[in-house]
Amino acid sequence: MSGKPAARQGDMTQYGGPIVQGSAGVRIGAPTGVACSVCPGGMTSGNPVNPLLGAKVLPGETDLALPGPLPFILSRTYSSYRTKTPAPVGIFGPGWKAPSDIRLQIRDDALVLNDNGGRSIHFEPLLPGEAVYSRSESLWLVRGGKATQPDGHTLARLWASLPPDIRLSPHLYLATNSAQGPWWILGWSELVPGAEDVLPAPLPPYRVLTGLADRFGRTLTYRREAAGDL
Template structure:
């Protein structure tokens, strides 16, 4: 799974990791407590309480969860927005060993078991309980009750399939090893890959299931993604890799488009991007500076500051010779920008949320912005004192917007239910504009 995550439970530390090798560290949480990663704008909450504090930014989203999840102190939940979704972290079923004492204690880790959006709709991940794919996601049930089967393959299975295809085609089998290195520069590799996705159950059309997979993936002998086929068995993507460096993509193509190729330096950085039907680019790297030149010989220079995830572009030399600059705070949030004429615009982010609360233009005039607990803009006041207001329903959908220049109103028909079907919403937009001393009113449905 490209977005699988895992939580390690240690004595005084919680480590949230994705399958790309990135990790976030949180302090130990008691039931109902939460931790927040400012760099990633991500919350980690431990279950065990029916409700969060009324003033908590996640209080409304918490109530969208089934009660059994909210009350379980053994489950953890993560989200990067007050509007959701929740990522559920639990444990997968497994077949106990013959001599194992039951009930077995919960494992010292949690894995991704599903998603819940702000309407309470769930997406459940099913993991294998035993066998060679034990612990891997092999099925997904979405909020509409449809079930998808994820077909996984091992390196040995793909190697055998390649040999059988060569035999049936009367060709010499290519080199296809039965195993892959257990560890690469990208992390551990068990050789398991997703090969196809099937729709196996649809409650709306139970007798009309597709006879072919919705998508199919092909892999190189080194375990790299090579091709993607859609439900009509048409190849829609292809990828080429460096012969020497496993996983380094040197070309890719969308069906019907030209192939884009890449060249790298000895440090694995892209030095050329070649597009036969458009602009190509070269990249030159120096300490805290990147020079980008296109095939028309136009040049831009990016000056950077900071390290790791906090590295930012602080100055940009444009192709026309102009220079713009940016300033950031200690956690990488934009604080000011200076244009080519030397005029500086200042930005004031909220300390906790990072949302912009004030913008001051070069002439000293300021605009203020206000938000609700869902991080949605509720009002904005411009330098001229004019104010824009927005209202939302309990699900976070905008109901209307009022401002001095136009009125937009989104109307939900009586009886429509976001819980039943978010598609069952008809919106009417009324826009009033001044024209020639009068007022023009235009209604648009859709």
């Protein structure tokens, strides 16, 4: 940047674009629960562009915020970066990401969590009721299907606060980054069966954000169209 050895967030570049600084990158190809790519944000230059990835990124914008015990916040960020295991295009179009765009891909040999930053975080498959913790991401991923977690488990109290129909379902996955919550509930959109559909219909090989749950048992449910749009 004009020969300067360092620059601060908000400084203008030679071509007029501001420098935007986001989360630090993480290791590549690490064990389960570690992102397979660096954060598309990070240090940027140009208009702005992440020099490591060659991706154009834009800082987050909040369009709508409804206060409450479980507030509803509609915000979005942009990055042109795509991983090898990208999630489908979100509600704002290609490159745009919102918190509601969190998606879990369920594969035979892995679980791939596409976060709202455009990254892919890989986990080993989970048995019903099993939990795994990602140290690099400070993130818990738990599969439903268990009434309680073992005594002394970090998430024991938070797990017990979930409504029984959520924590007992082996088809739901839940994620949190704190023992105080909230939970991000990863489920699927309910489809109205057609006349030619075979029932019961198989569940899709992915889960989307269908709601939140706090440590007091309160839940916020997101209603989605059949195509998955919020």
